[in-house]
Amino acid sequence: MALPTYADPLEKIWHYTYKVICTAIFVFLIAPILVIIPLSFNAEPYFTFTQKMLALDPTGYSMRWYDSLLTVGMQAPDAVRDGGWWSDLWHNAAWVKAAKNSVIIGFWSTILATILGTLAALGLSRPEMPYRRAVMAILISPMIVPIIIIATGLFFFYSNPCSIVGVSCGRLTSTYVGVILAHATLGIPFVIITVTATLSGFDQSLIRASASLGANPRTTFFKVIMPLILPGVISGALFAFVTSFDEVVTVMFIAGPEQQTIPRQMWNGIREAISPAILAVATILVVISIGLLATVELLRRRGERMRGVTPH
Amino acid sequence: MTDTTLAAPAEMLTTTDGTPLKKALTRAQRRAKGRAFLLVLPLLAFVLLTFVIPIGQMLTRSVNHDGFSASAPEVSAWFHTNPGAPDEAAYAALAADFKKMKADRTAGEAGTRVNYTLPESRSLFTKTARVADDLAPPYKEAFLAVDKKWEDPLVWEAMRAASSALTSDFYLIGLDMERTADGSIRRVPENERIYVYLYVKTFILSAVITVICLLLAFPIAHLLATLPMAKANLLMILVLLPFWTSLLVRTTSWIVLLQGQGVVNSLLVAMGVIDAEGRLQMIYNQTGTIIVMTHILLPFMILPLYSVMRVIPPSYARAARSLGATSWTTFRRIYLPQTLPGMGAGALLVFILAVGYYITPALVGGADGQLFSNLIQFHMSKSNWSLAAALSSMLLVGVLLLYWLYDRLVGIDKLKLG
Numbered sequence: 001m002a003l004p005t006y007a008d009p010l011e012k013i014w015h016y017t018y019k020v021i022c023t024a025i026f027v028f029l030i031a032p033i034l035v036i037i038p039l040s041f042n043a044e045p046y047f048t049f050t051q052k053m054l055a056l057d058p059t060g061y062s063m064r065w066y067d068s069l070l071t072v073g074m075q076a077p078d079a080v081r082d083g084g085w086w087s088d089l090w091h092n093a094a095w096v097k098a099a100k101n102s103v104i105i106g107f108w109s110t111i112l113a114t115i116l117g118t119l120a121a122l123g124l125s126r127p128e129m130p131y132r133r134a135v136m137a138i139l140i141s142p143m144i145v146p147i148i149i150i151a152t153g154l155f156f157f158y159s160n161p162c163s164i165v166g167v168s169c170g171r172l173t174s175t176y177v178g179v180i181l182a183h184a185t186l187g188i189p190f191v192i193i194t195v196t197a198t199l200s201g202f203d204q205s206l207i208r209a210s211a212s213l214g215a216n217p218r219t220t221f222f223k224v225i226m227p228l229i230l231p232g233v234i235s236g237a238l239f240a241f242v243t244s245f246d247e248v249v250t251v252m253f254i255a256g257p258e259q260q261t262i263p264r265q266m267w268n269g270i271r272e273a274i275s276p277a278i279l280a281v282a283t284i285l286v287v288i289s290i291g292l293l294a295t296v297e298l299l300r301r302r303g304e305r306m307r308g309v310t311p312h
Numbered sequence: 313m314t315d316t317t318l319a320a321p322a323e324m325l326t327t328t329d330g331t332p333l334k335k336a337l338t339r340a341q342r343r344a345k346g347r348a349f350l351l352v353l354p355l356l357a358f359v360l361l362t363f364v365i366p367i368g369q370m371l372t373r374s375v376n377h378d379g380f381s382a383s384a385p386e387v388s389a390w391f392h393t394n395p396g397a398p399d400e401a402a403y404a405a406l407a408a409d410f411k412k413m414k415a416d417r418t419a420g421e422a423g424t425r426v427n428y429t430l431p432e433s434r435s436l437f438t439k440t441a442r443v444a445d446d447l448a449p450p451y452k453e454a455f456l457a458v459d460k461k462w463e464d465p466l467v468w469e470a471m472r473a474a475s476s477a478l479t480s481d482f483y484l485i486g487l488d489m490e491r492t493a494d495g496s497i498r499r500v501p502e503n504e505r506i507y508v509y510l511y512v513k514t515f516i517l518s519a520v521i522t523v524i525c526l527l528l529a530f531p532i533a534h535l536l537a538t539l540p541m542a543k544a545n546l547l548m549i550l551v552l553l554p555f556w557t558s559l560l561v562r563t564t565s566w567i568v569l570l571q572g573q574g575v576v577n578s579l580l581v582a583m584g585v586i587d588a589e590g591r592l593q594m595i596y597n598q599t600g601t602i603i604v605m606t607h608i609l610l611p612f613m614i615l616p617l618y619s620v621m622r623v624i625p626p627s628y629a630r631a632a633r634s635l636g637a638t639s640w641t642t643f644r645r646i647y648l649p650q651t652l653p654g655m656g657a658g659a660l661l662v663f664i665l666a667v668g669y670y671i672t673p674a675l676v677g678g679a680d681g682q683l684f685s686n687l688i689q690f691h692m693s694k695s696n697w698s699l700a701a702a703l704s705s706m707l708l709v710g711v712l713l714l715y716w717l718y719d720r721l722v723g724i725d726k727l728k729l730g
Contacts, residue, residue: 032565116355123351146668157366
């Protein structure tokens with residue numbers, strides 16, 4: 001965005017002001033995320049940079065908050081760090097438990113959302129699909145409806161899920177299955193959006209070409225359709241995973257103490273006594289999201305290359 | 313001979329097994345439709361079961377509350393047959409109900425239901441239930457001996473409203489209205505109108521956040537759209553990283569930055585802009601909600617705006633300039649109108665998401681930065697389920713209207729992420 005040669009002085013001034021404004025907005029976007037990273041290494045229990053930190057004095061920094069993350073909830077946190085300590089950590093530490101729950105719930109809800117969502121996206125992008133608009137509106141709505149309403153609805157429904165057929169059976173509250181189903185529902189819109197976007201660039205005649213060459217629908221799906229839409233499917237799956245990994249409201253309403261996830265633990269930490277240990281968790285999560293973002297960007301570029309869209 | 317072949321070609325065209333082509337085609341199309349629908353069906357069933365039905369079921373609670381009618385069946389039956397003021401039979405029915413309520417320990421539940429319509433009724437119910445076994449004919453006098461309020465027509469009107477499980481009372485509460493003694497409906501006194509006030513405030517705050525997002529997103533999207541692709545992709549990461557970062561992480565960061573002893577205040581004190589006693593209160597209030605929600609929703613505005621701006625041909629602006637337009641005129645008359653679809657899509661999406669926000673206001677909103685969702689949660693935590701359901705449906709109506717508008721103006725299939 002070079003300045004045109006015919007620009008007058010006023011336009012030149014505006015041009016540089018504009019650049020300053022843009023820089024300021026970028027700082028607004030990114031600074032809050034980056035600022036917590038150095039603060040999580042603070043040796044003091046403060047949320048601001050100490051004199052020692054600013055002077056880059058090594059004693060101003062420490063790993064104490066990361067250490068305290070590990071030991072919360074352990075039976076013998078101060079014991080010698082041998083095999084027994086590590087096993088205690090693996091089985092009892094609150095944050096480790098939360099991380100395990102987050103991964104288990106995130107994994108299964110992603111699998112569920114991705115499989116069902118990809119199938120549905122395949123159907124929705126066929127030109128023959130009846131009632132496409134209405135069906136699409138229903139499938140995207142979990143992203144639009146306020147989370148508190150979804151959580152409230154699930155809270156009642158899960159306390160007696162068989163009530164819709166008029167009988168009484170077990171409950172889904174305080175179960176992994178309940179949380180996984182809820183998170184899958186929340187992840188579905190993202191899978192639908194990314195996969196239909198990929199399919200909109202998909203040449204439908206390839207399917208017919210494959211069939212005319214003697215492939216059955218199964219072979220066509222795995223050998224022709226799947227490789228082409230895979231980048232979209234994976235980024236949809238990542239979106240679904242992140243949605244589950246970041247979700248706290250339904251967990252608050254329907255999960256029991258056994259299903260506490262990382263965001264749920266963070267929520268407690270922020271609401272009660274906020275300690276720099278929260279910043280340590282936040283830093284770890286930022287690193288994870290940088291990794292996920294890099295993956296999605298690489299996939300997007302690969303997808304563009306495969307479909308012949310080159311950056312111009 | 314040529315006549316016969318031309319006469320009725322439509323009937324002549326058949327498939328190899330002899331079915332007319334038209335029929336075969338319709339059948340094939342129907343089958344294709346069925347196949348497409350079959351692919352969507354599992355997900356549709358899943359979403360119906362885990363999303364549509366639970367919410368629908370919850371919303372029925374907003375018009376259905378049997379706390380009183382189930383606990384006090386006799387007096388409820390009396391209300392159904394007698395439209396007028398309570399007579400001795402009504403008091404007798406009520407006495408029988410109170411004896412049952414005491415035995416079943418349901419007086420509190422029944423009182424709670426009446427309490428929604430007439431405050432302070434719950435204590436009247438629990439108080440009366442304690443002495444229920446001593447109630448003897450003549451019942452009216454017996455009740456008045458317990459509490460003079462039993463003569464009050466307002467109490468009876470409230471019980472009449474509660475006597476059928478089906479009720480509109482929770483919507484009345486949600487709309488800040490109440491029943492008067494003669495059964496008509498009026499607005500509650502000005503200082504008690506909280507729900508409509510918060511509803512309107514939620515929409516106004518969301519609008520403010522949307523406008524700020526638009527103002528911040530426009531220059532960024534424009535910059536990204538006009539830079540060379542390689543550079544734009546690099547800067548795009550700065551937009552996408554917040555988008556991919558956990559909501560709780562971003563909220564935490566803002567708490568750290570904005571609190572009294574936080575980074576921003578310390579910086580301002582160090583720079584001498586404010587003194588140590590005059591630290592700004594930027595979090596745990598409405599300002600905090602606006603700042604943090606703007607940060608969280610900004611990418612949802614930048615992305616649609618960017619995708620529209622990227623395809624605006626720069627030649628139009630150049631043509632305008634060559635025809636003598638100033639840069640301001642070019643921007644206002646040529647560029648801005650072309651960005652409208654992106655602005656509309658982004659603004660509607662941000663507005664819809666903002667209206668239903670819960671987590672951020674709950675964590676950084678303090679007392680005056682709470683939104684309607686937080687009110688629903690408050691009533692859920694107090695077990696006022698029917699009221700929470702009524703408020704939920706009010707919020708849902710607002711959001712679904714906006715969603716419908718979005719589909720109309722933008723189209724749901726145009727929704728893109730990154």
